[in-house]
Amino acid sequence: xxxxxxxxxxxxxxxxxxxxxxxxxxxxxxxxxxxxxxxxxxxxxxxxxxxxxxxxxxxxxxxxxxxxxxxxxxxxxxxxxxxxxxxxxxxxxxxxxxxxxxxxxxxxxxxx
Numbered sequence: 582x583x584x585x586x587x588x589x590x591x592x593x594x595x596x597x598x599x600x601x602x603x604x605x606x607x608x609x610x611x612x613x614x615x616x617x618x619x620x621x622x623x624x625x626x627x628x629x630x631x632x633x634x635x636x637x638x639x640x641x642x643x644x645x646x647x648x649x650x651x652x653x654x655x656x657x658x659x660x661x662x663x664x665x666x667x668x669x670x671x672x673x674x675x676x677x678x679x680x681x682x683x684x685x686x687x688x689x690x691x692x693x
Contacts, residue, residue, distance in 0.1 A: 590687030
């Protein structure tokens, strides 16, 4: 059974940074595309970015140049480094595994 557990969310001021982590279990981690989605109140879930097993990344235009996805196949971990955060980045962030599979989400709030 695939399980994805996110951590690292919280409250941050505009311009600040946060790093989200996702721990995967129950899967041959290195074979699959992993990534992050987010869902703001009243909006549909949207792609933040993905990373292939080989480390190739793809990002939504809204986060390019500010967010970075990385993975550690040995530790079965995926990370989302978020810099220059904006209030519009406020959302629940979900870890994703190709399938699809989802984590339970972690809240990120960007506010002064």
